[in-house]
Amino acid sequence: MAELIYGGMISGKINQPITFIDKLSYYLEDLNITETFSVNGLQKYIHELSQEEKAEVIALMWLGRTASSEQAQDFPNLVKQVVELIPQNYATSYIIEKPLLAKYLRTGLQKLDICTSAFS
Structure with missing residues (x-):
């Protein structure tokens, strides 16, 4: 969602998925379908993450x-x-x-050798 709000692209494959990355990917796919991207939506999504996921x-x-x-x-x-x-x-x-x-986030994922597919 950050990509969609702030710009830029993420490309590649998901290797060794991490819980919050999976959740974010699914959430972005849903938002891509509905085309409702906003900072408020991102804030609500992040607020609903567990404390551990926010720390990650x-x-x-x-x-x-x-x-x-x-x-x-x-x-x-x-x-x-x-x-x-x-x-x-x-x-949050x-x-x-x-x-x-x-x-x-994109650079962090690259350092972890985890990439997500692009949402356009």
């Missing part, structure tokens, strides 16, 4: 930051850092506030 999304964003030197093997540690540093009641806002969200 944030860790994936951190992994995908351009200046990030973290690699795939650092992902579990990043999840732990998120749990320690980001208050649970702020996680923290994710939504990132204008480069789509880019960070």
Whole structure:
């Protein structure tokens, strides 16, 4: 959904799917059919994720930051850092506030060697 709201494309295949990635993929497919893309929709979707899934999304964003030197093997540690540093009641806002969200997620997925199919 971040791709659709903020722009850009994700291409490739899903390898070793992760729970929140699967959920996001299915959600994006549904939204692609209905063509209802909005920041409010993204916020609602993210708000409904479990705290663990939100931590994984944030860790994936951190992994995908351009200046990030973290690699795939650092992902579990990043999840732990998120749990320690980001208050649970702020996680949704923290994710939504990132204008480069789509880019960070895409780069993080590439570092984890997980790609999602493009939604056009």
